[in-house]
Amino acid sequence: MSANQKIREIANIQGLGHIEFCVRDLERARDFYVDLIGLHETERDADRVYLRCTESREHHAFVLRKADAAGVGHISFKVSSPDDLERMQKRFEALQLPTRWVEGEELGQGRALRVRDPLGFTIEYYAEMEPVEWLVQKYDQHRGVAPTRIDHVNMLTPDAQYGYQWYTDELGFGCAELTESDPPDHRIWASWLFRKATVHDAAVMTGKGPSVHHVGFSLPDPISIIKACDIIASAGYTDSLERGPARHGISNALFLYVRDPDGNRFELYTGDYLTGDTSIEPIRWNLNNPIRQTLWGSPPPRRWFEESMAMATLDGNGVEPVSEPQMQAIPDYVLD
Amino acid sequence: MSANQKIREIANIQGLGHIEFCVRDLERARDFYVDLIGLHETERDADRVYLRCTESREHHAFVLRKADAAGVGHISFKVSSPDDLERMQKRFEALQLPTRWVEGEELGQGRALRVRDPLGFTIEYYAEMEPVEWLVQKYDQHRGVAPTRIDHVNMLTPDAQYGYQWYTDELGFGCAELTESDPPDHRIWASWLFRKATVHDAAVMTGKGPSVHHVGFSLPDPISIIKACDIIASAGYTDSLERGPARHGISNALFLYVRDPDGNRFELYTGDYLTGDTSIEPIRWNLNNPIRQTLWGSPPPRRWFEESMAMATLDGNGVEPVSEPQMQAIPDYVLD
């Protein structure tokens, strides 16, 4: 290899592996995600609770870290081998992107590479993680809405056209769907990008960034979206039900956006489709097509457009609230 | 009997039987209700299409009538026997309420009694109707979301306290739930009243009346509510999806409010509970408790409060739009 080779040529990214949310009250957050949502606790240390989903094969798919402010610690993608990591480190150096090796800092995980990517996000790549008991067929242990996997992360960046290029051309992501401006520009306003064969591992949307709009968890069936509303509301978290249930035009997923007790946003998500056939062209949506947001026409609330999560710096610190509004091009049909 | 005996002493109302909607384009309405919603056409004549649900045992549960304006023609309750009708006619006369006998005007139905009730609604009572094929186990013929039955009618009247008394004390309805004002008044703002053993056959809410807020159809399961959104939106009727899906606090039903092509409103409804145990006290909700509207906290749109359907006169004519707003006490949390 040479440092001129793009990452898509020197490494095999498997997909989104996990994400770390910063929370001020670790127990409160743990109870919310475990007792109500139905993530499973694998292990914990002084500052972190490591959680996984029913289909998880390895130690964690989601980490709660005690911090002074809410936000996102890092976003972690899995690659095929430790050798991939070595080659990626050299490529990032060549691109003059700051990296650091993480070893022993996260329980259950092998040596990992963190980088501040060109969009300003703190991204981690890892190849090895401890296997754990597979919970798919332990139905008697399922609780809440039993998310099957971490599905995707949705990121805001001022230049989403560039974000698309970074993910597709450099990292080798496929594109399932995209939103673009009117002709003749056809400028990419947002894209849904995948390595695993679903609609996305990462979405990149236009907005003030680097910030994370939400992380998405996959649910096993449509009825679980209704169940999520019922459980979260019954437990007194009515205000946490930010948007939905409804169906996205883009991705076709039935969704519910939820704010956790710290205000971090996640999406419960089900009903997208299988991707991976490289002969399929991306589905293209015009920015002004309201169906792309919701097939059913129901308008999102304003805060869904205006609020987003801060991104921690490469050293894991510096999670500060991003000034509002976050997302550009708030449509006319928003709910005030 | 004497004319002093109340109807609850001289007749046995079985529950809501059917309702007649006035539509300007009969074919368009028929296609909407049959092809998308999944009602079944039993028969038609020049001006009317007679529809039923999968659990219907008799000729019709819903009638579409060609008219110059949208609205509700009549609301029809079933009683146990033709003798009930005779006794009721005398009682209404004694109460100086105008009645008329209907015979042969509606296909499939025996002699029926129509009355302009004290709230100003045109109510029909009938005892006999032609039996039809039961479609519950004809799953291969089910279409759309396959409503199981007509469940209830929701009516607006300026004095809902009186409406409650009329339905309970005179007609013998049970009360499953009610909304009342603050103490010490505890004035009834709305009540959910039943003869069949569900939460309601009729709801009476405070508003400008006589007008009909909506009719409710029962769906077989929660997933059908999501399916309804998908089907109606896919068919190009996105604007018809007025409110939902969400879960009511009152009744616990999962719901979707839909406007038909003429603007008439119906509710797709599932997941309420069995009533009928006479030892159970009504569930009481304070008017200002937002949970009574939606357990999940999602606010209704303003038009859900402001718009309602006109009621035809006793002769079946005179369906005129009611001036807005219809409902009193629009909450602060309405969506504009």
Add this chain to the structure above:
Amino acid sequence: MSANQKIREIANIQGLGHIEFCVRDLERARDFYVDLIGLHETERDADRVYLRCTESREHHAFVLRKADAAGVGHISFKVSSPDDLERMQKRFEALQLPTRWVEGEELGQGRALRVRDPLGFTIEYYAEMEPVEWLVQKYDQHRGVAPTRIDHVNMLTPDAQYGYQWYTDELGFGCAELTESDPPDHRIWASWLFRKATVHDAAVMTGKGPSVHHVGFSLPDPISIIKACDIIASAGYTDSLERGPARHGISNALFLYVRDPDGNRFELYTGDYLTGDTSIEPIRWNLNNPIRQTLWGSPPPRRWFEESMAMATLDGNGVEPVSEPQMQAIPDYVLD
């Protein structure tokens, strides 16, 4: 009243109230019904655990009683008032049926009347029970498959034609469906009898009796039947899954028959229809129509026909296994 008046003229039976199962290991049974099935424990004493369902308004809908053998302690129907009980006691005396008053023996329940009915079953009637918190909208507390209510009891008796007459003519039950022999006899082989407005509170089938074939719990939706299979199997109770999931022809219910750790049988049941309209004739099935058993054609296992639960005597003792086979007319298509 006179002792010549039938119970249907002197009392108002509301429906099945609860049933008592005898179990050898109280903790094991409690864990099975609470942790896996999702009944809720209201209270316990030395020998009994009192359980209820999500829609229960009163203290218990199901009782586990420690005993030396599995079986059914008593079957309990609710009536409208204590006065009903007094009148019923006199009527039973006139019919020379043994009765006893139960007071304080069951926690939460007012004075109750137990009778050995003409079919030999120990039946209890009660009018009053302590109200409890309604759990319908406490979705965060739902576990397992969250039964909504106790729905029905299914009883075996050698003369089911007489059983039908006792329940309809004496007790005033309606009949939703029945199975009968070929013409010209049309002898009733089984009947589905209701007081609440569902297909049945009690079914009476031909077999060696008095014995109880099963008790049915209502589930909130069809998907919960699948969930029940998954949970029960995951917990290691694969052998408890006796029959189903499938759909009955009779009642149209989607069902799963389960044997508890003591071998007692219950049915998880959903998707029947509303009854109560007195103008509707019972649906009649020929005994040899295989569709009445399962709409989908799947044959039941032999033990479903051959095994049944013993009935305790009026004093609550004497639960002894009934000699097999229990049910007459085992069809040819049974699974060996």
Add this chain to the structure above:
Amino acid sequence: MSANQKIREIANIQGLGHIEFCVRDLERARDFYVDLIGLHETERDADRVYLRCTESREHHAFVLRKADAAGVGHISFKVSSPDDLERMQKRFEALQLPTRWVEGEELGQGRALRVRDPLGFTIEYYAEMEPVEWLVQKYDQHRGVAPTRIDHVNMLTPDAQYGYQWYTDELGFGCAELTESDPPDHRIWASWLFRKATVHDAAVMTGKGPSVHHVGFSLPDPISIIKACDIIASAGYTDSLERGPARHGISNALFLYVRDPDGNRFELYTGDYLTGDTSIEPIRWNLNNPIRQTLWGSPPPRRWFEESMAMATLDGNGVEPVSEPQMQAIPDYVLD
């Protein structure tokens, strides 16, 4: 390339593309698959009806061909490019496997390569097919149980260990799960092999072959399995419901096996999991573990083991019934 290079090095198989079923009555088969199951007709010619699923992006995923006997015409996998096909043809020649080019014979499809593979199956590879309207968001056009895609084919061959090697080592399939004999042999009895990121595109089981046990269609959610039973039974095809609904241990899928009017077998299938992470080891099941067949313990009927579909020869002819029994190692717990 050289003819020594394995196909996994010279071609990119995307996954199962479509399968061709031979039927004696084309209209009857078309009505069954379109009206009841919910496949969509794209086009037809004199001898064939071309069908697709809701997620299909191209002309067909399933073909019905008029023939003198039931069976399977060919099994077709998609590759990335026409160049792949050229390279594969040379490789098959080098392996002395008979091939033929198919051009114009199947509507909508580009030039395709058919081969008689070492297991004796007639396999087609194609790279190009006409795009069609995507039906995912045309919910108003969905009928029946609306299969989302053709998911997999299940094949019988006498030496399933060799079949595993052919698919993994030569063709580059991943292995999600496998069934093996007792130690120390650990001989592979069956394997679930994938190119797309699901549990399988192809399963290879031990039995008399080449024959096809079934083709699997993916359904959008668990409730659709119940709906399939209801629809198929209501339409009078009770005998077509061969096995299920139940959940497989292997794959975790909820399933229903159905025989079409010609006796061809397909599986309706939902609820498996995402694969594709190359670091995950296959899940290994012992041949005698009954849970691998059904998590719920319900035994399959004998005909499920004994009957299978004949495979047409390379020229498309010669579909003859395979003599029974087809599958080796019929377990003790089969239903007679």
